[in-house]
Amino acid sequence: MALGCSFLGVFLVLRRFSLIGDGLAHVSFATVAIGLLLRAQPMVVSIPLVGLASLVILKLNEKARVYGDAAIGLVSSFGIALGVIIASTAGGFNVDLFSYLFGNILSVSSFEVWMTAVISLLVALAIVLFFHDLFAITFDEEYAYVSGIKVKMVNKILILLTSLIVVLGIKIVGTMLVSSLIILPAVSALQIVKSFRATIAIAGVFAVISVIIGIFASYVLNLPSGATIVMINFIFFIAAFLYGRIK
Amino acid sequence: MSIIEVKNLTVKYRGIEALSGVSFEAHTADYIGIVGPNGSGKTTLIKALLELVPYEGKICFSGRDLSLFTKEKHIGYLPQKMSFLDQRFPATAKEIVVSGVYCCKKFPKHLSQDDYRAAEEAMGILGISNLKGRPIGRLSGGQQQRVLLARALVHRPEILILDEPTIALDPQSRQAFYETVQKLNKENKVTVLLVSHDIGSVGKYASKLLYLDRQLIFYGTFEEFCKSPEMTDYFGAGQHNICHRH
Numbered sequence: 001m002a003l004g005c006s007f008l009g010v011f012l013v014l015r016r017f018s019l020i021g022d023g024l025a026h027v028s029f030a031t032v033a034i035g036l037l038l039r040a041q042p043m044v045v046s047i048p049l050v051g052l053a054s055l056v057i058l059k060l061n062e063k064a065r066v067y068g069d070a071a072i073g074l075v076s077s078f079g080i081a082l083g084v085i086i087a088s089t090a091g092g093f094n095v096d097l098f099s100y101l102f103g104n105i106l107s108v109s110s111f112e113v114w115m116t117a118v119i120s121l122l123v124a125l126a127i128v129l130f131f132h133d134l135f136a137i138t139f140d141e142e143y144a145y146v147s148g149i150k151v152k153m154v155n156k157i158l159i160l161l162t163s164l165i166v167v168l169g170i171k172i173v174g175t176m177l178v179s180s181l182i183i184l185p186a187v188s189a190l191q192i193v194k195s196f197r198a199t200i201a202i203a204g205v206f207a208v209i210s211v212i213i214g215i216f217a218s219y220v221l222n223l224p225s226g227a228t229i230v231m232i233n234f235i236f237f238i239a240a241f242l243y244g245r246i247k
Numbered sequence: 248m249s250i251i252e253v254k255n256l257t258v259k260y261r262g263i264e265a266l267s268g269v270s271f272e273a274h275t276a277d278y279i280g281i282v283g284p285n286g287s288g289k290t291t292l293i294k295a296l297l298e299l300v301p302y303e304g305k306i307c308f309s310g311r312d313l314s315l316f317t318k319e320k321h322i323g324y325l326p327q328k329m330s331f332l333d334q335r336f337p338a339t340a341k342e343i344v345v346s347g348v349y350c351c352k353k354f355p356k357h358l359s360q361d362d363y364r365a366a367e368e369a370m371g372i373l374g375i376s377n378l379k380g381r382p383i384g385r386l387s388g389g390q391q392q393r394v395l396l397a398r399a400l401v402h403r404p405e406i407l408i409l410d411e412p413t414i415a416l417d418p419q420s421r422q423a424f425y426e427t428v429q430k431l432n433k434e435n436k437v438t439v440l441l442v443s444h445d446i447g448s449v450g451k452y453a454s455k456l457l458y459l460d461r462q463l464i465f466y467g468t469f470e471e472f473c474k475s476p477e478m479t480d481y482f483g484a485g486q487h488n489i490c491h492r493h
Contacts, residue, residue, distance in 0.1 A: 014336065132356040136349050139336060142326055143398075146297050147350040148319035190337055194382040199337040 001116055001172070002181065004123040004165045006207035009186035010200050011158060014138050016068065018186075020057065020159065021179035023072035024166040027053040027079030029175045031167075032100045033086040042100070043115055046167045053079065054163040058155060103174030103226035105215060116168045123161050130157060135196060173226030181207065184233035191237070191244035206236045248310055250275050250406065250438050251296070256304035258291050265291045269304075269463045273455075275405070276436040278429070280449030283459035289442045290327070292459065293410050296440070297324060308406070319350035323399030323437075325392075325409040332391065334384035340394045341379040344370055347401035369397040373427060389420030393427070400431070407431065409441045413448070425452045446489050 005021075012018050031049040035042030053075050060071035087097050099107070108116075127134070133154045136144035145151045162182070169178035189203035214229030221228070251273040258266040266288040273279055281289050295302040298313055306313040308321065345366035349356055370376045373393045378386060383394060392412060399407060409428065413421040429452045431437045443449045450456060450469045458465040458472075464481060465472055472478055473490035482489070 014333070129355040132346070132349055132352070132358070135338075135342075136346055139333075139338065139343065139346065140326070142299065143324060144349075145299065146319060146322070146324045147347075148317070149349065190335070193337055194339065194385075196338040196342050 001120045001165065001168045002185075002207040002211040003204045004120050004127070004161070005169060005178075005181040006185035006189075006203040007127050007200055008123070008158070008162050008165055009182040009184075009207075010189065010203050011134050011138050012162065013183060013186040013190065018183045019069060019072050019179065020054070020162055021166055021182035023057065023076035023079075024050050024054055024163050025170060025175040025178045026076040026083075028167055028170050028178075029097075029100065030079040030081075030083035030086065032170065032175075033083045033090075033097050036096055037086055037090050041111065043112055043167060043171070046170070047119075047164065050163040050167050051160050054159040055156065058159050062152075100170055101174050101176050102224055103170060103172050103177070105172045105225040108171050112171055116171075119164050119168055123165055126157060126161055130154060134158060173229055177226050177230050180230045180233060184230070184237055185210070188233070188237040188240040191240040192247070206233065206240075210236055249273060249307075250277075250309055251440075252305070252307040252310075253296075254305040254307075256292070256295060256302055256306065258288070258295050258300055258302045260291075260300075265461065266295070266459070267462045269459070271457060271463065271466045273438060273440070275438055276432060278432045278439045278452065278454045279441070279457050280446070280453030280455070281440060281442045281457045281459065282444065282446040282449055283464070285444065286461075287459045288461050289444075289459055290410055293408055293440070293442055296408065297322070320402065321405050323347075323402070323404035323407045325395055325399045325407070325412050327411045327414065332383070336383055338383055339380050340370070340375065340383055340386065340390075341366055343383055343394055344379075344397045344401055347398035351402050365401050365403075366397070369401040370394075372400070372431075373397050387420075388415045389417070389424065392416060392420070392424060396424075396427070404437070406438045406440070409439065411442050411444070413443065413445075421448070428452070450489065 012020060028046050028050050031046040032042040035045035038045065057071045057075050060066040060074065061068045066074065133149050136147060136149050137151055137154050141151055166178055169181055173181060185203040185207040188206050189199045193199045193202050210232040211229050214232045215225055217223065217232065218225040218228035249272040254270050256266060256269040257264060269292065281292060283289050291300065294300040296306060297318065308316040308318065345358060345362055348358065348362045348365060367376065370379055373396060375390060375393045375397065378390055378394065383391060386394065413424055416424060425448065428439055428441065432439045441449060441453065455468055456465060456472050465475065465478055478486050
């Protein structure tokens with residue numbers, strides 16, 4: 001999952017769409033509330049609904065003349081508001097819902113582990129298959145279109161993969177912090193690397209190592225796992241930033 | 248047969264005509280300079296030829312309607328560089344150039360050694376082989392423009408469409424760029440459509456001029472332009488200045 005976040009993060013950051021992870025995570029707050037209300041697996045409810053929200057953001061951006069960041073803000077605030085309304089009116093599951101705000105890797109069920117493994121593989125496969133198309137639209141969308149690449153379809157795939165990876169991330173780091181798993185490894189890699197393939201590889205390395213160290217450190221220091229993973233990522237960013245400056 | 252045939256082309260943006268009733272034909276190895284004042288529809292014409300904007304009228308390439316023509320395989324395109332290039336983008340010159348072969352690849356795209364060889368060859372033709380490992384953002388404006396031209400050439404297109412390619416270049420780089428394009432046109436028989444606001448410079452290299460001002464004002468050789476009484480009426484003393492620079 002960390003690899004998926006970091007790979008997608010490189011494309012999203014370079015396309016100035018990095019906050020989409022944040023927006024979709026806020027939507028997932030509402031979808032988790034719906035899942036708990038219906039006594040269903042929150043992840044199963046969240047996958048289609050967050051995917052739908054991602055397509056709404058894309059459509060708002062393309063058709064309704066709403067800027068990308070405004071489209072994210074619009075859908076994101078709707079998600080939070082809906083989540084809060086469901087939580088306050090339904091009652092009884094506030095504790096469960098609020099555990100999704102900051103995540104807890106130790107509470108992941110075996111069903112969720114399998115879901116995460118399967119979906120992460122699907123995301124990785126999609127990135128491999130569409131790597132060149134994603135590179136082309138990230139560097140120059142107009143040229144990509146002229147080159148015969150189906151830009152709208154590739155954009156949809158990118159945003160749907162992002163929605164999947166966000167849903168997987170909420171149980172581990174929570175809705176408040178999942179976007180950091182998308183943004184931070186990519187931004188850190190961009191500080192030190194000059195080629196595209198190397199940026200993807202280094203972002204992946206940062207993401208995986210930060211999750212491993214974060215889980216280990218949270219266990220040893222008795223800290224929340226999600227927040228510790230993000231802090232490790234942030235330390236990597238500072239180190240990469242300083243290295244980039246002195247190099 | 249014409250390689251490009253445009254009949255009665257009209258492009259509207261939100262109901263306002265940006266181009267109206269433009270018709271012209273181009274033949275293999277023509278070098279057409281598309282000129283005109285700001286807002287005259289030069290870039291709009293290019294975008295219509297590339298199907299980037301909706302249009303009315305007819306556009307044919309090699310006798311086939313644009314909608315049926317695999318333009319990506321036959322056209323090399325150099326967009327206005329400054330409009331999109333992110334100076335911090337993490338890609339080397341070679342990564343950018345080789346992306347020019349994506350047009351000829353089926354899903355899932357896979358790059359072969361031949362593709363990388365083609366990229367190196369294109370960079371060699373443009374004299375930028377030494378830049379292949381350098382990040383695109385660390386190159387000068389002229390070098391970046393050559394990288395993007397190499398990307399447009401890597402799949403050996405028959406038609407090259409260049410949109411204001413020299414706008415950010417110093418005079419020396421500008422002349423070198425025009426000479427490179429002219430060499431491709433003369434030696435490789437590539438048909439060139441080059442948009443510029445600088446009619447004098449384009450006139451030095453192009454075999455034909457296409458002057459737009461939301462409609463077609465003139466289409467013909469530079470000599471015809473200079474001898475045309477209609478152009479004397481249209482430009483007044485301006486025609487003499489343009490022809491004198493040529």
